[in-house]
Every structure is written in C-alpha cells, then in structure tokens.
Amino acid sequence: MNTTDSFHERFFRDGRLDDCPVFDLHGHMGPLQGAHLPRCTPEAMVAAMARAGVRLTVFCHHDTLMTPDVANHPNVETVRRYPDHFRAYCGINPNYPEQVRLDVDSFDQHRDVYVGFKMLADYHQIPITDPRNAPAWEKANAEGLLVLLHTWGGSRFDGPALVRECATDYPNAQILMGHSCHGQWQEAAGLAQEFPNVYCELTAVLDDRGAVEILVNEAGSEKVIFGTDTPWFNHHNYIGALLGAEITDDDRRNILYANARRLLAPFVPPELLECRNC
Incomplete structure (x- = not known):
C-alpha cells in the first residue's frame, strides 16, 4: 500500500479532500427485489456523497432498467429535484423496442437530465450489438x-468482442465499460x-x-473512470x-475527477465541474 504521501494521509484522516472532488459515473437508485440497499433514496445517497466528497453521481434508476412501464420517469424526476447532485443515463431495454424509440425520441426534452444511455445487456439478455439498440447507439x-455498458468477461451479450464491434461502428459514442469486462x-x-x-x-x-494496476499500466489512467454502482457499494x-x-x-x-470532468463538460454546467484548489 502506498502510504507515503499527504494525499493518502489526508483522505484517510478526513474522508474527503476539497482539492480532489469525486465524480461517480456508475450509479443506480431505488430498491430492488431481493437486495438490501439501506441508502437507496435520493436523500440518503446525497448524504453519503457528502461524507465522501462526491460532487456528482450519474445514475440510472433500478425501476427504469427493470420495470419498462415506468420508463425513465424516475431519472428525470430525481435530477430535476436534485440538479446539483445528479445527472442520469437514459435507460434502454431492447426487449421493448417501442419504448426504446420513445426514450430516444424524447431525449432532447431532457437535456438538463441526461448525459447519455445505459445498457444492461447481461440482465436483459440481448447483445449490445442487437439492432434493437441501434436508435440509442x-x-x-x-x-x-456517453454510453455506460454493463460488461463482463466471457459474456455473449456484452463481452470484449462485442464492445469492439460497437466501438468500431460508433466511433463518436463515448463508451464506458462498466466493470471493465470483469475478469x-x-x-x-x-x-x-x-x-x-x-474507457474502463x-x-x-x-x-x-x-x-486497477493492469488497467492503468496498460491503458493509462486517462482512460479509467471511477464508479461504484452506488447504492450497492460504499464510496x-x-x-x-x-x-x-x-x-x-x-x-x-485522473480517475477520481479529471477524466469525468472532461467527459461531462459538454453536458453539465461548468459550475458543477469546478474543482477548487485543484
């Protein structure tokens, strides 16, 4: 463990650093059947973010991903209630292609909310390359x-070969490999x-x-994004x-804030991306 520098010591002493804000680009929200998530409401998540110095969380609500008739309404409602703390991904479930088209068509009505799309292919059991995802891509x-993908090693829905295909076909989409093709x-x-x-x-x-050392040493820290799956894991x-x-x-x-600020700059007001004393 690297314990020789004041950066490390200050974080462990104070739990946060004013000159190192944290941007969490992989979040969720709300309860989920079969899971105990004690800090899953917007209010509880804001409090947890404050304790850890998390400036902004970009999330997609569980209900959006798992309950298609709810669609993206929880994302829009939450960001508009807490615009200083959250932005959202427009959740896409290709099992319901008509809803995908509605969500994509209405995206521009929610420019204050969205920074991109979220795909959960292993759960929805449809590959990220499937034509039903094409409107979002x-x-x-x-x-x-931004397109936040759930990716996993060996997956036939979102494994490395499929990410490669999407990166080739959609070179201007900013692809975040959630879980970095785990394993x-x-x-x-x-x-x-x-x-x-x-990005990893x-x-x-x-x-x-x-x-993380493999990702940083081989891809460079400029290509690694911080995310926690909050409220699943602790900041x-x-x-x-x-x-x-x-x-x-x-x-x-780079990982905690610089890369995220660069990616979010086209979509988020500059005051939310400020870093005092950085």
Missing part, C-alpha cells in the same frame, strides 16, 4: 453522448488503449487486487481501494 454516435482485465485495457472512445470503469474491479470502500493501489497521485486524480 446512433444518437450517441451523432452527438458524442478479462487485459482485454478491457487493450480496448481502452486501442479506441479513443472507450471501476465498479466491481477494485475487489480484485492488482486489477469510501472504493476510494480506499484506489488509494491503496500501486499507482500515482496523478493517476488517482
């Missing part, structure tokens, strides 16, 4: 929007290194010792794991 590609760390790092529009993301990565747990990794403070700053 095409809009993301045309406008440089296939070298493949994920290789994709992020090869494609300018592909750290949810469920930091529980595997050495994985301080993930920040602490990143502090303990064998990477530099400059790498940590």
Whole structure:
C-alpha cells in the first residue's frame, strides 16, 4: 500500500479532500427485489456523497432498467429535484423496442437530465450489438453522448468482442465499460488503449487486487473512470481501494475527477465541474 504521501494521509484522516472532488459515473437508485440497499433514496445517497466528497453521481434508476412501464420517469424526476447532485443515463431495454424509440425520441426534452444511455445487456439478455439498440447507439454516435455498458468477461451479450464491434461502428459514442469486462482485465485495457472512445470503469474491479494496476499500466489512467454502482457499494470502500493501489497521485486524480470532468463538460454546467484548489 502506498502510504507515503499527504494525499493518502489526508483522505484517510478526513474522508474527503476539497482539492480532489469525486465524480461517480456508475450509479443506480431505488430498491430492488431481493437486495438490501439501506441508502437507496435520493436523500440518503446525497448524504453519503457528502461524507465522501462526491460532487456528482450519474445514475440510472433500478425501476427504469427493470420495470419498462415506468420508463425513465424516475431519472428525470430525481435530477430535476436534485440538479446539483445528479445527472442520469437514459435507460434502454431492447426487449421493448417501442419504448426504446420513445426514450430516444424524447431525449432532447431532457437535456438538463441526461448525459447519455445505459445498457444492461447481461440482465436483459440481448447483445449490445442487437439492432434493437441501434436508435440509442446512433444518437450517441451523432452527438458524442456517453454510453455506460454493463460488461463482463466471457459474456455473449456484452463481452470484449462485442464492445469492439460497437466501438468500431460508433466511433463518436463515448463508451464506458462498466466493470471493465470483469475478469478479462487485459482485454478491457487493450480496448481502452486501442479506441479513443472507450474507457474502463471501476465498479466491481477494485475487489480484485492488482486489477486497477493492469488497467492503468496498460491503458493509462486517462482512460479509467471511477464508479461504484452506488447504492450497492460504499464510496469510501472504493476510494480506499484506489488509494491503496500501486499507482500515482496523478493517476488517482485522473480517475477520481479529471477524466469525468472532461467527459461531462459538454453536458453539465461548468459550475458543477469546478474543482477548487485543484
């Protein structure tokens, strides 16, 4: 563990740093059947963010992803109630292609809410390359929007080969590989290194010792995004794991805020991206 610098010491002493805000680009919200999520309301999540110095969370509500008749209404409602704390991904479920088209067609009505799209292919059991996802991909590609993918090693729905196909077909869509093709760390790092529009993301990565070092050493810290799957995982747990990794403070700053600020700049007011004393 790297314990020699004041960056590390200050984070562990105070739980947060004013000169290192945190941007969490992989969040969810709301209860989910069969899961105990004690801090899943917007109010509880805002309080948790404050304790860890998280400036902004970009999320997609569980109901949007799992209950198609609810659609994206919870995302819109939450961001408009708490615009200083949240932005959202427009959730896409290709099992309901008519709803996908409605969500894509109404995207521009919610420019104050959305930064891009979220796809959960392993759960929806439809590959990210399926034509039913095309309306979202095409809009993301045309406008440089973010696309947060659930990716997993060996998956026939969102594994590395399918990410490669999407990165090739939609070179202007900014693809965040949620979970970094979990377990296939070298493949994920290789994709992020090869494609300018592909990034690794750290949810469920930091529980595997050495994985973040592979991503940083092979792809560069400029291609790694911080995310926690909040409210599933704890911000301080993930920040602490990143502090303990064998990477530099400059790498940590890239991962915790600099990369996210760059990606979010076209979609988020500059005052939400400010970093005092950075």
